Amino acid sequence: IVLTQSPGTLSLSPGERATLFCRASQSVSSSYLAWYQQKPGQAPRLLIFGASSRGTAIPDRFSGSESGTDFTLTISRLEPEDSAVYYCQQYGSLPWTFGQGTKVEIK
């Protein structure tokens, strides 16, 4: 399954809402879609699994949704520490695959 993320880069101000998209080339089994945040020099961190369930200790300003083969990660109120690359990943069909990433910049 090919995952295509958009936009490539998002530049927003603190307090604004960020909407990140991930389109799958085919249906993702059991809504097995996750989102990760990766900051420079760090390992990725799980934000969302099962398309819409937040990971452990993830703030509720991060939310995920799905509509068919389209998945969305929303950051309701951006904070400076949200500057990172965000990846979607499907784990419903082998090989498990990642999107190419969306870079979120905070102005």
Add this chain to the structure above:
Amino acid sequence: QVHLVESGGGLVKPGGSLRLSCAASGFSFSDNYMSWIRQAPGKGLEWISFISDNDKTIYYSDSVKGRFTISRDNAKKLVYLQMNSLSAEDTAVYYCARCGDARSGFFGFDPWGQGTLVTVSS
């Protein structure tokens, strides 16, 4: 606290071999599924291998199948990645991650280790 620590990375010549280790703590390792994921410098993420809790189910990506071998030692809380016939395209940071358990099923990769860098160069 759930914690994973990779080791074993380094510089290796093309055609060479390397074995990575991932030490787990803070959770019931023997009940959990584990994976290896890699990230080439400046690039995105690539899942490469999975092993079930009892090591009866193992998967590989096509890019490493036949060259890499995943294994685990539940008594020592370790998961390994034996890498053979390495080429420059295998240069990457290699991460281990927990990816599910028999009761909950799969839940994505959580947590991740800090990664270990493998550089394949002559």
